[in-house]
Amino acid sequence: MDPVRIAREVVETRFPAARAAILGGSAVSGRRTSTSDLDVVVFLDGPPAPYRETTELDGVPVELFCHTAESYEDFADRETADRRSPLLHMCGEGVVLLDRDGFGQRAWADARARLRAGPPPLSAADLEDRRYLLTDLLDDLDGAGDPDELVFIADRLMTAVAELVLLAGGRWRSHGKWLLRRLREAEPEICRELLLGYRQVVCAGDPAPLGRVAAAVLDGVGGRLLVGYRRGAPAGFRR
Incomplete structure (x- = not known):
């Protein structure tokens, strides 16, 4: 089974006008198992993106993460703030399947740079x-x-x-x-x-x-903390 071939075929069949696509996840990390799906980030010019969908080709499940350039940036920023970004890892550690205008390579390089920079430090x-x-x-x-x-x-x-x-x-x-x-x-x-x-x-x-x-x-990070700990309600909370 060739994960790159399957992922590319899904993209070309389902998204003939896609700007770019990147295959990430276990399929390109050397850790693929018999039940692993293929994680594919697809960049579109507009609606219906952003959305997420699972499809299948040759019995292999393919998980599609469809984004516009704007939604990709928004999702990546939100995930970075949470210090956990599956999207950046899929793109930065993935393989570019399709790149019609250079956006795919730019997204790949940007994701790699952001991954190297690391998440925001703990406050x-x-x-x-x-x-x-x-x-x-x-x-x-x-x-x-x-x-x-x-x-x-x-x-x-x-x-x-x-x-x-x-x-x-x-x-x-x-x-x-x-x-x-x-x-x-x-x-x-x-x-x-x-x-x-x-x-x-x-x-x-x-x-x-x-x-x-x-x-x-x-x-190693300051020890136990129990008595005296206090937190106010989240910002924007109303009774």
Whole structure:
């Protein structure tokens, strides 16, 4: 199966007037599995973009992310502010399939530059929020008496620790398998210890190793935060 051929055929068939298209995701990262879909960003001149749709060719699912130049910029800015940008990663780490006017190469180069620059640094308030979350989860981990609850707490704690490690190090956060991949690349030893700790919870019901890893990460960014933490309502909130 040739993912580039399939993705290009979908684009040429569905979007004959497209300005550009980029194939990203697992298909071009060397991590494609038997169930991976093809992630394709398609640039159009106008409506019906922006929208997202999943189609199929030769039994291979193809996920289409259709954008205009303006909607692409807006989505990328929003995702960057959230310190997690699937769109920039798809474009900056992808392969240009189609480029009628040079926009595809410009989008690819811009995405690569923005990825290298990294996400916005954590503000003091953002860091406090994450310290508070980890403190609360560690208390839940220590106090859990239900083994099933313990597994769910450990899952949330593992994710929160991984995100904090990445963000504190100026790295992009992510979800699911990509969170693991980015953590393994950035901090392989912490990643290994975090996974071992989580497996101890699931397989042996022992939360201590996971708790130690999480506490060490928390200590590295200012330590526990619980009593005295306070946040006002979100901006624009009305009773």
